[in-house]
Amino acid sequence: MLDTLRRIIQEVNRAPDLPRALEVIVTRVKQAMAVDVCSVYLVDNEAEQYVMMATDGYHPSVVGQVRLEFGQGLVGEVVRREEPLNLDNASDHPSYIFSRQINEEIYHGFLGVPIIQHRMVLGVLVVRQRERRRFAEQEETFLFTLGAQLAGAISHAEASGEIDRLLRESAEARYALKGVSGTPGAAVGRAHVVYPQANLEAIPDRPVEDIDSEIANFHAAVAAVERDMRTISARMVDTLSTEEIALFDALILMLRSENLVEGTLAGIRAGNWAPGALRRNIDEHVAAFEKMDDPYLRERAGDVRDLGRRIIERLQSSHPVAYAYVPGTILVGEEVSASQLAEVPAGMLAGVVSARGSSASHVAILARALGIPAVMGFDDLPVGRLEGQELVVDGYQARLFVRPSAAVRNEFKRLQREEAELSNELQELAGEPAQTPDGLRIPLYANTGLLADITASLRCGAEGVGLYRTEVPFLVRDRFPGEEEQRRTYRQVLEAFAPAPVTVRTLDIGGDKMLPYFPVQEDNPFLGWRGIRISLDHPEIFLSQVRAILRANAGLDNLQLLLPMVSSVTEVDSALGLIQRAYHELCAESDEVRLPPVGVMIEVPSTVYQIPALAQRVDFFSVGTNDLTQYLMAVDRNNAQVAQLYDTLHPSVLRAIQQVVEAAHGAGKPVSVCGEMAGDPAAAILLLAMGVDSLSMSAASLLRVKWVIRSFSKQHMQQLLAEVGELEDGASVRALLHRGLEEAGLGGLIRAGR
Numbered sequence: 001m002l003d004t005l006r007r008i009i010q011e012v013n014r015a016p017d018l019p020r021a022l023e024v025i026v027t028r029v030k031q032a033m034a035v036d037v038c039s040v041y042l043v044d045n046e047a048e049q050y051v052m053m054a055t056d057g058y059h060p061s062v063v064g065q066v067r068l069e070f071g072q073g074l075v076g077e078v079v080r081r082e083e084p085l086n087l088d089n090a091s092d093h094p095s096y097i098f099s100r101q102i103n104e105e106i107y108h109g110f111l112g113v114p115i116i117q118h119r120m121v122l123g124v125l126v127v128r129q130r131e132r133r134r135f136a137e138q139e140e141t142f143l144f145t146l147g148a149q150l151a152g153a154i155s156h157a158e159a160s161g162e163i164d165r166l167l168r169e170s171a172e173a174r175y176a177l178k179g180v181s182g183t184p185g186a187a188v189g190r191a192h193v194v195y196p197q198a199n200l201e202a203i204p205d206r207p208v209e210d211i212d213s214e215i216a217n218f219h220a221a222v223a224a225v226e227r228d229m230r231t232i233s234a235r236m237v238d239t240l241s242t243e244e245i246a247l248f249d250a251l252i253l254m255l256r257s258e259n260l261v262e263g264t265l266a267g268i269r270a271g272n273w274a275p276g277a278l279r280r281n282i283d284e285h286v287a288a289f290e291k292m293d294d295p296y297l298r299e300r301a302g303d304v305r306d307l308g309r310r311i312i313e314r315l316q317s318s319h320p321v322a323y324a325y326v327p328g329t330i331l332v333g334e335e336v337s338a339s340q341l342a343e344v345p346a347g348m349l350a351g352v353v354s355a356r357g358s359s360a361s362h363v364a365i366l367a368r369a370l371g372i373p374a375v376m377g378f379d380d381l382p383v384g385r386l387e388g389q390e391l392v393v394d395g396y397q398a399r400l401f402v403r404p405s406a407a408v409r410n411e412f413k414r415l416q417r418e419e420a421e422l423s424n425e426l427q428e429l430a431g432e433p434a435q436t437p438d439g440l441r442i443p444l445y446a447n448t449g450l451l452a453d454i455t456a457s458l459r460c461g462a463e464g465v466g467l468y469r470t471e472v473p474f475l476v477r478d479r480f481p482g483e484e485e486q487r488r489t490y491r492q493v494l495e496a497f498a499p500a501p502v503t504v505r506t507l508d509i510g511g512d513k514m515l516p517y518f519p520v521q522e523d524n525p526f527l528g529w530r531g532i533r534i535s536l537d538h539p540e541i542f543l544s545q546v547r548a549i550l551r552a553n554a555g556l557d558n559l560q561l562l563l564p565m566v567s568s569v570t571e572v573d574s575a576l577g578l579i580q581r582a583y584h585e586l587c588a589e590s591d592e593v594r595l596p597p598v599g600v601m602i603e604v605p606s607t608v609y610q611i612p613a614l615a616q617r618v619d620f621f622s623v624g625t626n627d628l629t630q631y632l633m634a635v636d637r638n639n640a641q642v643a644q645l646y647d648t649l650h651p652s653v654l655r656a657i658q659q660v661v662e663a664a665h666g667a668g669k670p671v672s673v674c675g676e677m678a679g680d681p682a683a684a685i686l687l688l689a690m691g692v693d694s695l696s697m698s699a700a701s702l703l704r705v706k707w708v709i710r711s712f713s714k715q716h717m718q719q720l721l722a723e724v725g726e727l728e729d730g731a732s733v734r735a736l737l738h739r740g741l742e743e744a745g746l747g748g749l750i751r752a753g754r
């Protein structure tokens with residue numbers, strides 16, 4: 001037994017954090033003592049309860065859920081007596097209370113020992129046996145020794161606030177966190193927290209693999225920052241006053257201080273990686289400075305934060321950025337970006353959770369394109385504490401479950417199965433035309449951006465590409481791709497679909513699509529330097545892109561060019577001029593180059609009223625409902641705060657689209673819709689009834705929309721459009737359309753909350 005004891009203690013000491021130390025104890029003790037259950041209860045002084053924080057034997061879902069009031073039950077008895085309680089039949093004891101959550105009546109033998117540190121009972125270690133069993137004295141001391149061992153780890157975790165967080169987290173896990181909006185679908189997986197480089201606040205806790213090398217990295221980073229500060233201070237000697245220079249010396253002193261260095265080292269030794277340990281330590285110091293009465297000292301909080309950022313920057317250069325993704329990854333962040341999402345290798349990503357953003361954000365669009373459930377817009381998502389946690393993402397109702405109960409996990413797995421079944425059934429429609437029962441036929445195209453979704457688009461029977469977002473390949477690189485590199489990428493898409501049409505949109509960066517290597521700082525990025533505006537201001541970027549696109553089309557001739565973010569005809573004239581120039585340059589090199597049809601995105605309200613003038617210049621229109629809604633309603637598509645106001649079914653948006661269709665048809669030009677609205681089965685009914693000529697959507701939505709088209713006659717759609725015309729708000733429009741879908745037997749397409 002002594003040997004076993006030693007082994008368990010060594011394993012507990014190696015555990016990176018308290019939850020894992022508790023796991024080790026319960027599993028090893030259960031094995032070693034051949035009992036049916038081993039659990040650890042911790043004392044929650046704030047709630048005045050004993051909380052079960054780990055178990056091997058009971059169902060894992062009861063962790064954090066089984067709570068006894070102070071003084072209650074046999075656990076209360078062990079705490080009161082501060083000594084072991086050894087009973088061959090627990091229910092005979094007067095303090096016994098039965099807990100239904102753990103089906104307790106089937107257990108008889110009971111041995112509980114207190115976990116004591118400095119005369120304080122921190123918790124109770126309990127083993128249970130189904131049969132009556134009186135434990136031997138040797139077993140009592142075995143458990144008692146382990147309890148004492150655990151006490152050190154627990155009191156350390158208590159001092160660092162970890163216990164408090166664990167206890168609160170276990171209470172949190174009982175309910176879902178509510179986001180504002182999402183992309184449909186359910187995901188069950190584990191969190192991986194992503195964060196912008198050098199953003200101290202967003203750094204998550206992470207277990208450390210090699211404590212010694214982590215400590216060495218930290219020391220090296222601190223030394224490097226100290227060197228930086230000395231260099232800056234020396235450089236400034238002639239420019240700053242002695243008093244100001246003294247500030248640098250103060251910072252260097254602070255940097256060397258016991259508190260800053262030792263506090264972080266303690267965190268690393270307790271198993272946190274250096275950036276996480278530093279963030280915690282800096283947080284504590286900042287809070288302490290901010291509480292000070294002296295305004296001068298309060299100001300020092302900013303210096304501490306600044307030092308923290310400097311050390312993080314240095315540390316990050318020692319932490320390789322590449323992360324080994326595993327299947328079932330749920331990407332979590334304060335503001336997950338499209339490029340962070342695109343970095344995850346295919347097949348590994350299960351879900352996305354972003355504290356900021358909405359379902360119209362580009363990261364959500366990309367998630368939808370990949371069929372990945374996402375939830376966006378949380379007020380107080382504890383991002384830093386989610387690394388490695390099991391999560392359930394409910395994209396239908398914009399909810400997130402942290403450490404879900406078994407019941408929640410099973411419910412969502414069932415939902416996933418149902419969705420998969422529906423998708424399998426719909427797969428039969430892939431080869432069928434998108435045609436109403438009374439003969440209205442409309443091509444359904446795919447929106448793509450990643451080469452990875454070409455296969456999915458072809459598999460669901462897309463009849464071409466209605467929107468190829470070229471910025472996506474730009475977003476996932478660390479520099480502008482060259483002309484030949486671009487040509488190869490575009491060629492793959494054009495070839496994959498030829499002879500079906502592929503609409504390639506020229507670069508649409510800006511807004512929430514920032515290239516890491518082309519930063520733009522603006523107060524109002526969505527009203528700023530975006531899309532065609534950047535292309536026209538940087539003709540060298542635009543020309544090389546257009547040349548690459550035209551060259552990619554050589555010999556295929558299935559290309560259409562689309563211009564984003566147009567707000568006036570002069571921009572179209574300038575862009576057409578550059579396209580002509582690129583074309584003529586290329587004609588001199590090859591006779592395979594063709595001038596493709598060119599179209600304009602209708603996504604800025606000003607263009608809604610200039611269709612006749614635009615129609616004289618271009619060949620087709622494509623309505624970008626994502627931006628059109630944002631600009632018509634003055635609702636930032638990325639702002640969770642106002643996401644409830646963002647509604648593509650708002651009567652004004654519907655009227656704007658109808659007006660575009662009528663004006664374009666009047667001028668003999670076709671209209672496509674390529675915003676997310678086209679992939680919403682309810683909205684598609686209205687778009688068809690309005691006479692839109694084609695729809696382009698993410699592959700994940702295509703068969704659902706086709707199912708609707710094949711189930712509703714044109715006449716029925718027009719009748720619904722007429723009824724919708726009487727309504728004054730988006731919610732009533734959605735309700736009417738959902739009723740229509742349900743009456744047609746297509747209720748499976750609607751999930752609660754959408």
Ligand code: PEP
Nearest residue numbers: 603624625626627674675
């Ligand atoms: C749109 O605005 O509707 C659109 C399709 O473009 P993006 O979402 O890429 O801005």
Ligand code: MG
Nearest residue numbers: 603624626627
């Ligand atoms: Mg747009």
